[in-house]
Amino acid sequence: MPGKSPATKKIVVSEAGKETDRRLDQHESYEFGGPWGVTAVMIGFPLLMYYLWICLWFYDGQLVYPNSTADVSPFLARMWAHICEDANPSVYAWQVYGGNIIFQLFLAWVMPGYQQEGLPVPSLNYKTLMYNCNALYSLYATMITAATLHYTNTFRLTEILDNFGHLMSVAMICGFTTSFGVYFWAIASGSQMRMSGSFIYDVFMGAILNPRIGHIDLKMWAEVRIPWVIVFFFAVSGGCKQYETLGYITPNMAFMILATWLYLNACAKAEECIPQTWDMYHEKWGFMIIFWNFAGVPFSYIYSIVYMARQDPSKYQFSTPTYVVLFATLLTAYYIWDSSMSQKSRFKMQTQGITTFRNTFPQVPWCIIENPTYIQTAHGNRLLTSGWWAYSRKPNYVADWVMSFCWGAVIGTATPIPYFYSVFFIVVLVHRVGRDFERCSVKYGKDWEQYCQVVPYKFIPGVY
Structure with a gap:
């Protein structure tokens, strides 16, 4: 049934809703092609990461392949030689990558934080967990520490990109060992x-929901402190490298520094919104999330940075109007993404009776909806129909994908490899939406059908 403010009245899950939640909290069918499918992903994706890195690092971003059947063995031998020589898990890479992991854990343990209550977790009998949100303090402590190490020549930030292959191998090893x-x-x-009963499938999907060390929720910690910190410092490393070799930073690299900082800072300054997300209260902590946070995101989302750091700027320079369009598109997409994520998360907080929200920089306009409209479901939950969510069921996904496309478009047509992020991302988002909507259809029944009539478009209003 339709509803309107006050959304601050706490939700009560009905008995029928609890029965549905119990069903959804059981393994009923395989996803991702089952055991064979997830095995293929666990083997194939690391190999793809190595291949794309080799193309960028040694072949100017061109996709290389055997010219004939007879050339297959020599081609594979060359690929293997590149990995063994330039991507071996060196002691230095272990010190850098491992040092960051330990430092981020230390900051998560000691830094003061904002205490945020999560959503009721059905598998924990609707218990709510508390989260110590100190990613913002940790981020700025990391930035200050990195700047100090760089300017004192203790650890030059340019060395991060110089050791990309070695660091990637260490990250993969950490992703696999942590998952198992x-x-x-x-x-x-x-x-x-x-x-599920399948060993490899359960390793991939995860076996545990909210693993913790003391007050540190490892799943939330790894979602922000590992991938996006590394992504940002790869961009900074690229800027430092350009400044040392060229005497200036190109607008393209400056774009990536801004883009990665916006993403990282958004995750840190709104960390209290993360406990309200699907990843935290439903997805288990398995290879799918762990490997992606430890290795997938930081080493496959920033191919444009790797390319620019090793190529002459003349290969990817734009006209001034093109730069204006590129920056404007990024900032517009960022605003929609940030505000829509905030609207949804804070609406969920309101349904828990939370009315006071954290104020961190930057709080964008329209990040909280006054007097939101929603559909009150028989389950007990509420489906938001205000703000950006009145026009699309996943406005945040659309904006997020536009940003990912910009991360590739920043090098134009010089090489297709940096567009991997946006191509892969749209596949992930479409698949995730399918999983999410199927679950919602079971969970909410006719209320979900009504919601789909009120908000008919999945992604782009008037299009799809």
Whole structure:
């Protein structure tokens, strides 16, 4: 049934809703092609990451391949030689990558933070967990520390990009070992849930929902402190490298520094919104999330930076109007993404009775909806129909994808590899939407049908 403010009246899940939640909290069918599909992903994606890096690093961003059947073996031998020589997990790479992991854990442990209550978790009998949101303090402590190390020549930031291949291998090893380690930890502690019975599938999807070390929620910690910190410092490393070799930073590299900082700062300054997301209250912490946070995001989203750091700027320079359009598109998409994410998360907080919100920089206009409209479901939850969410069921996904496209478009047509992020991302988003909407259809029934009539477009209003 339709509803309007006050949304601050706390939701109460009905008995029928709890029964539906119990069903959805069980393994009923395989996703991602089942055990064989996830095995292919776990093997294939790291190999693809190595291949695209080799093309960027040694072949000027051109996609290389065997010219004939007879050339397959020599081609594979060359690929393997590149990995062994320039992407081996060196001691230096372990020190840098491992040092960052330890430092981020230390900051998460000691930095003061904003205490945020998460959503009721069905698998925990609707218990709510508390989250210590100190990513913002940790971010600025990291930036100050990095600047100090750089300017004292203790650790030059240019060295991050110089060791890209070595760091990527270490990140992959950490992603695999953490995934399997957390799986066995869950089994040993008896905290596994929603298991399929297939070992490799359960490692991929995860066995545990909210693993913690003290007050540190590892899943939320890894979602912000690892991938986006590394992504940002790769951009900074690229800027430092250009400044040292060219005497200036190109507008294209400046664009990536701004873009990565906006994303990282948004995740840190609105960390209290993360507990309200699907990743936190439903997705388990398995290879799908762990490897992506440890290696996938930081080493496959920033191919444009890798390309620019090793190529002459004349290969990817634009006219001034093109730069204006590029920056304007990024900032517009960022605004829609930031505000729509805030609207949805704070609406969910309102349904928990939370009316006081954190004020961090920058709080963009229209980030909180006054007197929101919504559909009150028989389940007990509410479906937002105000703000950006009145026009699209996933406005945040659309804006997020536009930003990802800009991260590739910043080098124009010099090489197709930096567009991997946006191509891969749209596949992930479409698949994720399918999973989400199927779950909502089961969970809300006729109320979901009514919601789809009120908000008919999945992504782009008037289009799709």
